[in-house]
């Protein structure tokens with residue numbers, strides 16, 4: 100296993116390029132299953148999750164060719180050879196469940212392993228299944244797998260989501276493109292990754308309206324064609340690196356950054372004493388002056404404050420002036436970074452889905468453990484401004500969602516290195 104060693108040092112200055120969105124790419128890739136024609140994605144991020152999903156698609160008979168050092172994924176599902184998404188792959192990456200809708204819509208059958216939970220929660224998929232049943236799918240849960248049939252193909256239907264689930268919206272949206280008739284998704288998720296998926300599906304010939312709002316309407320078509328689509332900027336990587344100058348001082352320009360992807364997050368940064376301005380190349384971020392101010396944060400579905408930036412924001416607020424209250428409303432166990440931050444001297448009281456952070460002057464470097472993807476990067480950020488050395492273990496979590504962290508942060512002056520344990 101590898102660790103990352105960060106030594107707190109002065110200001111950070113320079114530019115950080117932002118990659119394509121992991122959470123967009125993980126839903127764009129299964130879209131290839133909907134068509135016999137090639138689908139090519141550009142601006143793809145180089146991450147282990149992408150490699151895992153590529154392997155799953157290939158196990159179904161799709162071809163996935165990685166070009167341009169991994170930034171281009173040329174895919175074709177002309178000859179599908181299997182309907183089985185095996186547990187061995189699905190358990191590594193929960194988003195594999197996103198092959199269920201497209202596979203069922205294209206072939207009329209799918210056998211997909213239930214993904215199981217992960218560190219941050221039970222992560223059920225009941226909303227995915229209910230949506231497909233509303234489109235006429237017959238589902239049976241057996242031996243840890245979803246056995247899905249759609250004899251004569253899926254039919255347009257009305258889907259009322261009990262919760263604005265990102266994944267369930269994506270699965271239903273992809274399935275609806277080939278259903279016979281019209282499908283309406285009510286209380287649909289509004290994340291930018293949903294809009295990016297809809298843009299790609301429209302380029303393939305799908306008829307979709309309302310993406311980005313809570314009601315999406317899809318007019319099914321007989322078949323979809325091919326397309327070339329550029330993956331949208333990763334708003335979570337963007338928000339993560341926007342915090343680097345907030346921790347350390349200095350000014351950092353995030354290349355490709357867009358305020359519209361993170362409006363609620365930027366409002367909180369402003370309240371905390373961090374300036375965000377648009378530049379010709381993206382976004383420039385700097386501390387306004389002096390210490391960070393305490394702010395309260397509640398995570399919500401888009402356009403609210405993103406749960407995927409909660410850990411990073413908590414780390415920043417550990418040295419804010421005053422007390423901050425963070426409420427995690429999306430996942431039931433997403434404060435595992437708190438005990439690790441407390442090893443660095445943070446004062447955090449966790450009670451259920453609420454964490455109360457009392458700001459201290461400075462954190463102290465310490466050996467800490469990454470528990471999940473976003474927690475791992477929050478510990479690295481905390482180490483950037485802590486006194487002394489912080490060693491973050493189990494950084495394989497990091498490789499799932501952040502490409503070239505050491506290179507990107509070194510590029511703006513951070514003292515950071517990756518070592519073998």
Ligand code: EPZ
Pocket residue numbers: 122123125194220221222223224225226227228262263264265266267406407429430431472473500
């Ligand atoms: C997506 O997960 C993202 N992953 C997550 O990012 C992100 O945190 C999440 O959306 C919320 O924004 C990908 O896009 C690959 P949900 P997803 O369905 O689709 C419950 C990261 O760090 N729920 O919106 O799984 C669920 O348990 C990852 O990049 C059901 O109860 O999120 C959770 O509490 C972490 N039944 C809540 O809804 C269902 O059928 C949000 O889940 C589906 C979800």
